[in-house]
Amino acid sequence: MLNLTLSIGLSVILLVPIGEIDKKVTQVLKDDLNKVFKKPVVIGKGMPEPDSAYDHKRKQYLSTTILNAIQGQKEYSHYERILGVVDHDLFVPELNFVFGQASSKAAVISLTRLRQTFYHLPEDQTLFHQRILTEAVHELGHTHGLGHCRNTRCVMFFSNSLMDTDRKGSEFCPSCKSKLPKFSSPRP
Ligand SMILES: [Zn+2]
Ligand SMILES: [Zn+2]
Numbered sequence: 128m129l130n131l132t133l134s135i136g137l138s139v140i141l142l143v144p145i146g147e148i149d150k151k152v153t154q155v156l157k158d159d160l161n162k163v164f165k166k167p168v169v170i171g172k173g174m175p176e177p178d179s180a181y182d183h184k185r186k187q188y189l190s191t192t193i194l195n196a197i198q199g200q201k202e203y204s205h206y207e208r209i210l211g212v213v214d215h216d217l218f219v220p221e222l223n224f225v226f227g228q229a230s231s232k233a234a235v236i237s238l239t240r241l242r243q244t245f246y247h248l249p250e251d252q253t254l255f256h257q258r259i260l261t262e263a264v265h266e267l268g269h270t271h272g273l274g275h276c277r278n279t280r281c282v283m284f285f286s287n288s289l290m291d292t293d294r295k296g297s298e299f300c301p302s303c304k305s306k307l308p309k310f311s312s313p314r315p
Pocket of ligand 2: 277302
């Protein structure tokens with residue numbers, strides 16, 4: 128057997144459950160992201176939520192602290208992209224909440240506000256998984272250097288509310304798509 132760990136690792140998206148995450152969520156997201164980015168997606172060993180991320184006043188987690196914790200994990204570092212999934216409400220100081228946050232190669236998304244039950248509506252698993260994919264693709268788009276797009280039907284449109292998330296869906300507009308690396312072509 129050849130040792131391909133390093134070369135494969137470079138073009139793989141790593142999903143990291145942070146704290147308790149429903150296994151179905153990561154499994155469905157893994158398959159969905161594989162279809163979108165046309166590259167292998169693996170579910171990694173999770174990590175606990177960093178205690179220091181919790182703001183007792185706001186009762187939310189600071190997404191920047193979680194992002195830093197993900198990036199500080201040596202075992203994740205050889206993956207091309209790292210996406211943390213957390214089931215707590217996230218915030219940054221300037222905003223009431225965020226659906227997610229991204230840096231140059233890592234990102235984090237929160238499941239909390241993607242559930243219908245958060246808004247006291249009946250549960251809808253299909254919608255829940257679609258929203259998770261939309262937020263995951265959006266944050267991974269940022270890790271590829273894409274900014275926010277003015278096209279309300281593009282995944283890179285900024286979601287101010289869940290209405291924006293549901294309207295835009297998980298696909299890149301042609302302009303954003305053209306700025307992405309060619310995911311399907313094999314690396315030399
Ligand atoms: Zn964004
Ligand atoms: Zn776009």
